[in-house]
Amino acid sequence: xxxxxxxxxxxxxxxxxxxxxxxxxxxxxVAVFLFSLLATIESSFNQGVEVAGxxxxxxxxKNSIIQPLPLAYMERIxxxxxxxxxxxxxxxNGIYQDEKNFFPQLAIDHTTYRxxxxxxxxxxxxxxxxSADREGCVVGRKLIQRFGWRLGDRIPIQGSIWxxxxxxxxxxxxxxxxxxxxxxxxxxxxxxxxxxxDLGKGTxxxxxxxVEDPDKAxxxxxxxxxxxxxxxxxxxxxxxxxxxxxxxxxxxxxxAIMLSVGSIVFFTLLFVTGSTMAMSVRERTGELAILxxxxxxxGAIMLLVLAESLLYALVGGGLGVGAAKLFTLQGDxxxxxxxxxxxxxxxxxxxxxxxxxxxxxxxIIPAVLAMRLNIIEALRRx
Amino acid sequence: xxxVNGQIHEHALISVRNLDKTYERxxxxxxxxxxLNLDVxxxxxxxxxxxxxxxxxxxxxxxxxxxxxxxxxxxxAGDEITHLSGRKLTEWRARxxxxxxxxxxxxxxxxxxxxxxxxxxxxxLTKAQRRERVELALQVVGLAxxxxxxxxxxxxxxxxxxxxxxxxxADPTFLLCDEPTGDLDRASADEILHLLDHLVRAHxxxxxxxxxxxxxxxxxxxxxxxxxxxxxxGVTVR
Numbered sequence: 001x002x003x004x005x006x007x008x009x010x011x012x013x014x015x016x017x018x019x020x021x022x023x024x025x026x027x028x029x030v031a032v033f034l035f036s037l038l039a040t041i042e043s044s045f046n047q048g049v050e051v052a053g054x055x056x057x058x059x060x061x062k063n064s065i066i067q068p069l070p071l072a073y074m075e076r077i078x079x080x081x082x083x084x085x086x087x088x089x090x091x092x093n094g095i096y097q098d099e100k101n102f103f104p105q106l107a108i109d110h111t112t113y114r115x116x117x118x119x120x121x122x123x124x125x126x127x128x129x130x131s132a133d134r135e136g137c138v139v140g141r142k143l144i145q146r147f148g149w150r151l152g153d154r155i156p157i158q159g160s161i162w163x164x165x166x167x168x169x170x171x172x173x174x175x176x177x178x179x180x181x182x183x184x185x186x187x188x189x190x191x192x193x194x195x196x197x198d199l200g201k202g203t204x205x206x207x208x209x210x211v212e213d214p215d216k217a218x219x220x221x222x223x224x225x226x227x228x229x230x231x232x233x234x235x236x237x238x239x240x241x242x243x244x245x246x247x248x249x250x251x252x253x254x255x256a257i258m259l260s261v262g263s264i265v266f267f268t269l270l271f272v273t274g275s276t277m278a279m280s281v282r283e284r285t286g287e288l289a290i291l292x293x294x295x296x297x298x299g300a301i302m303l304l305v306l307a308e309s310l311l312y313a314l315v316g317g318g319l320g321v322g323a324a325k326l327f328t329l330q331g332d333x334x335x336x337x338x339x340x341x342x343x344x345x346x347x348x349x350x351x352x353x354x355x356x357x358x359x360x361x362x363x364i365i366p367a368v369l370a371m372r373l374n375i376i377e378a379l380r381r382x
Numbered sequence: 383x384x385x386v387n388g389q390i391h392e393h394a395l396i397s398v399r400n401l402d403k404t405y406e407r408x409x410x411x412x413x414x415x416x417x418l419n420l421d422v423x424x425x426x427x428x429x430x431x432x433x434x435x436x437x438x439x440x441x442x443x444x445x446x447x448x449x450x451x452x453x454x455x456x457x458x459a460g461d462e463i464t465h466l467s468g469r470k471l472t473e474w475r476a477r478x479x480x481x482x483x484x485x486x487x488x489x490x491x492x493x494x495x496x497x498x499x500x501x502x503x504x505x506x507l508t509k510a511q512r513r514e515r516v517e518l519a520l521q522v523v524g525l526a527x528x529x530x531x532x533x534x535x536x537x538x539x540x541x542x543x544x545x546x547x548x549x550x551x552a553d554p555t556f557l558l559c560d561e562p563t564g565d566l567d568r569a570s571a572d573e574i575l576h577l578l579d580h581l582v583r584a585h586x587x588x589x590x591x592x593x594x595x596x597x598x599x600x601x602x603x604x605x606x607x608x609x610x611x612x613x614x615x616g617v618t619v620r
Contacts (some may be wrong), residue, residue: 005503012491290487293448294501294548295476297469375448379483 002300003307010307021312024276028316028355029323031269035262036324036351040343055214056116057221058243059207062234068203069233076227077207082220084212087112088204090190094157094166103143105157105186107193116208119177126151126172134192137168140183141175142331162197179342184332209237266358273362277309281366288370289378302371309363310356317355321348384426384604386613388419395588396422396445396556401454403440414440415611418454427582427589429602436608438592439560445590446558447475459555476504480549484561486541488533494520494544495529501552519547523577539570546577556588557581563598575601
């Protein structure tokens with residue numbers, strides 16, 4: 001209540017030294033911008049884990065994900081108890097015009113893939129057109145926007161593992177049903193790909209298996225692995241979430257890096273803002289003493305000073321989060337390595353929360369000092 | 383009526399009994415006020431005079447609830463304030479005391495209106511009620527046409543008048559003025575003294591004022607002298 005009544009005083013104090021206010025708000029904004037960006041990158045790395053289907057397993061070659069598996073395994077996997085359905089894909093790794101135009105290209109089984117990945121939405125007519133065209137391809141919504149393609153365009157991809165120029169006709173566009181879904185993929189038909197390639201015919205990169213009961217996913221994975229023990233192509237099967245988490249782990253401890261950078265930014269901000277607040281309170285010792293004389297309680301004085309710091313934090317934090325959102329709206333700045341470069345509303349709230357916590361931490365000591373201010377001592381100095 | 387003899391005075395608005403204030407500095411005990419008695423009725427205008435270090439400001443601080451005595455009691459309108467806790471004393475101060483300082487002590491980033499409104503922010507008054515009260519207070523001090531001016535846009539005398547408006551806006555039980563004309567030229571000082579006198583005569587306010595200026599003291603009904611922490615029977619001017 002007192003804060004609402006004192007809002008003009010709070011605002012007047014903020015405008016008292018405009019340059020200082022701008023710089024302080026700016027430091028909050030930069031810190032929260034960095035925090036939000038790091039959170040987006042971290043989330044992008046973990047995107048596979050976040051969007052992984054609970055009822056899906058990934059089956060890869062036991063030696064390495066880059067080693068193939070025979071396509072013939074498909075039938076044998078489907079025979080394993082608990083397996084509902086399965087599909088497969090191959091990582092193509094081609095180049096569109098320039099290496100920096102990276103995006104994931106997958107040769108998929110068009111008869112099964114869509115049933116397994118139901119989170120991707122497609123127009124039925126477009127899908128039929130894709131299924132009817134051996135050189136057809138399906139592209140993600142963001143990908144088609146990124147390159148300004150249109151349905152019917154013929155896209156040349158330079159093969160790196162499988163040489164030559166591969167041309168595909170855009171027949172369909174898919175979109176995700178969740179904000180985090182990757183809309184940067186490029187799918188084309190496995191049958192066409194397998195027929196044309198010379199190397200690795202009849203093999204796939206991995207299988208994706210849908211299980212009947214997600215609670216028994218681990219048992220099913222074990223059963224799949226056991227089926228191929230002592231074969232030339234032994235397999236590793238794990239839940240999609242575990243698989244994605246494993247890849248994230250291989251990338252490195254992003255969280256630790258983020259935490260370190262975040263902590264440095266946080267403490268730098270605390271020192272800067274804390275000293276600004278302390279300076280501001282020291283300059284106004286007499287005024288705070290007068291407010292106390294007029295009947296403002298110790299608690300009210302503490303709240304006033306803290307509210308000032310929080311106002312800095314809120315304005316700066318809001319600007320920082322807003323700038324980060326605008327930045328992420330422009331899409332993946334790495335050219336495809338962070339396909340789900342998306343700042344979620346939750347992360348935005350975290351950014352503002354981060355700013356508010358910084359505001360409290362920066363303002364608490366000056367606020368307590370103001371609260372403990374001795375009126376007589378302070379008035380003597382006026 | 384004002385008396386310093388300590389005899390029971392039933393109708394006194396302010397009653398001080400055996401008031402002591404001591405400080406310890408470098409192991410030495412300094413007696414600032416010693417066994418001070420004072421009774422002041424409502425509507426009185428009292429001036430405290432005395433050399434520097436005689437304890438005038440200390441007395442004012444104690445009467446205003448800004449400081450606590452080492453011994454003795456202060457009773458204002460039936461409430462003994464010397465045993466009040468910090469928070470209660472603050473609330474009591476907001477309700478009962480209006481302060482006027484030598485250096486005006488206005489908040490420079492607030493307009494005259496906003497400065498005067500400050501004590502009312504602690505009350506449950508609505509915005510409209512606050513506005514009404516502030517405008518009235520500024521009218522009383524003759525600054526209704528300057529309410530949206532900032533302190534830097536006002537003369538010293540005008541600033542002090544704003545400070546008086548701030549002191550009276552919540553209709554306190556009494557006003558404490560610490561050298562209210564100490565930083566003003568003669569003409570402005572006269573205006574302020576005239577205003578204080580008007581508040582007593584027209585609005586029956588009770589004012590206790592510390593001053594070094596004999597001409598300011600002349601405006602008071604009673605002048606009391608403090609010497610080495612002891613209040614000496616004063617002169618009734620009225």
